[in-house]
Structure formats: structure tokens, C-alpha cells
Amino acid sequence: MNATVRRLIVVTDVFEISGRGICLAPLVPHVLIDPDLGERLRPGDQLELRKPDGTVTTVKLYGLGIFRPSQGGLSIELGPAITKSDVPIGTEIWRVAGPQ
Numbered sequence: 001m002n003a004t005v006r007r008l009i010v011v012t013d014v015f016e017i018s019g020r021g022i023c024l025a026p027l028v029p030h031v032l033i034d035p036d037l038g039e040r041l042r043p044g045d046q047l048e049l050r051k052p053d054g055t056v057t058t059v060k061l062y063g064l065g066i067f068r069p070s071q072g073g074l075s076i077e078l079g080p081a082i083t084k085s086d087v088p089i090g091t092e093i094w095r096v097a098g099p100q
């Protein structure tokens with residue numbers, strides 16, 4: 001299990017998927033989660049939401065979405081306990097640990 005701390009994205013948009021929670025934009029580029037390098041993003045990974053106001057919240061990755069494979073990345077899905085207001089535009093999303 002690789003626990004490399006790495007910034008994945010800076011949130012530019014947040015949208016809801018009914019019954020599943022929220023998804024974040026932009027996509028996480030495949031180069032940041034290259035399984036050949038032993039770095040895979042998986043449901044259950046610990047993420048930090050580093051908000052523009054300086055607060056930090058730790059959450060678990062709920063899932064990954066492939067909306068447009070040709071765009072070369074995956075969408076981060078956060079579970080239904082997280083709302084759009086919990087992830088303001090400009091929030092940095094960091095992977096801080098593998099599944100716990």
C-alpha cells in the first residue's frame with residue numbers, strides 16, 4: 001500500500017449525483033495515479049480537503065468516476081455525507097493515505 005502524500009486537484013466545480021454524493025472537477029490526471037508506479041487511487045483512501053479559508057477536513061474517497069475516458073483522468077466521488085458546501089471552489093484535494 002503506497003501512502004505517498006500528493007495533491008491531486010484544486011477544485012473548480014462540484015456537482016451532485018443523486019443518491020451517491022458529490023463529484024469534483026477537474027479530473028485527476030492518470031499520471032498522478034499511475035498503477036505502474038505503484039500509486040493507485042482507491043475507494044477508502046484518506047483524502048484531505050484543504051479549503052481556501054485554511055481549514056482541513058479528512059474524508060475517505062467514496063469512489064472514482066470515468067466520465068470521459070478520452071480526457072485522461074478520473075473524477076473523485078465523495079459520499080453522500082459530504083455536501084457541495086463542504087467543498088468550496090479552490091479547495092485542494094490531497095491523498096494522504098491508503099485505505100484504512
